[in-house]
Each structure stands twice: as C-alpha cells, then as structure tokens.
Amino acid sequence: MMTMFFCFFTIILFAVLCIEISTEISLQKFDLDNNGVSTGDEITPDMEKAMIKVTDGTARTFAPFTGFIYSVILTLVLSCVTHLRIIFI
Numbered sequence: 105m106m107t108m109f110f111c112f113f114t115i116i117l118f119a120v121l122c123i124e125i126s127t128e129i130s131l132q133k134f135d136l137d138n139n140g141v142s143t144g145d146e147i148t149p150d151m152e153k154a155m156i157k158v159t160d161g162t163a164r165t166f167a168p169f170t171g172f173i174y175s176v177i178l179t180l181v182l183s184c185v186t187h188l189r190i191i192f193i
Contacts, residue, residue, distance in 0.1 A: 109179040116171035120164050127157045 134151035135142060142151060163170075 105179060105183055108182060109175050112175040112178045113171055116174060117167060120167040120171070124161070124164055127154070127161070130154045131158050 131151070131154040134146055134148065134154060136146050142155075
C-alpha cells in the first residue's frame with residue numbers, strides 16, 4: 105500500500121516538474137541575448153503571457169501538499185477496489 109502511495113506521489117510531482125520546466129523553457133525563448141533578464145525590445149505581449157504562466161505558479165508551489173492528499177485518496181480507492189474484487193471473486 106505504501107508503494108502504491110509513493111508511486112502516485114512520485115508521478116504527480118514528476119508531472120509538476122515537467123510543467124515547471126516547460127513554462128521556464130517557453131519564457132527563455134524570449135530572452136534574445138541569453139543574459140537571463142528580459143529588457144527593452146525583448147518584452148512583448150507574448151513574453152508577458154509566458155511570464156504570467158511562470159509567476160502564477162501557486163498550483164506548482166502547493167503541489168507537494170495537494171499531491172500528498174490526492175495520492176492518499178487514490179491509494180485508498182484503489183486498495184478498496186482491489187480488496188472488494190478479491191472478496192467477490
């Protein structure tokens with residue numbers, strides 16, 4: 105049961121990490137001189153949209169907590185379904 109929990113938790117956190125990397129990459133595309141800072145002509149409406157996606161990351165910030173809760177729920181549901189299936193078979 106703990107293995108199932110850790111698998112769910114790891115999958116959720118890995119998915120959040122992939123989203124985080126994707127948003128950072130989409131923002132870095134607008135950094136024309138590769139100095140890590142957006143200045144002057146680098147700031148476009150599309151760049152501002154990408155910046156909003158990066159800075160509005162409260163879901164990514166709380167991912168460990170919500171991932172924990174969802175992992176517990178998924179583990180309990182899957183365990184109950186598995187045990188019920190064993191009982192009725």
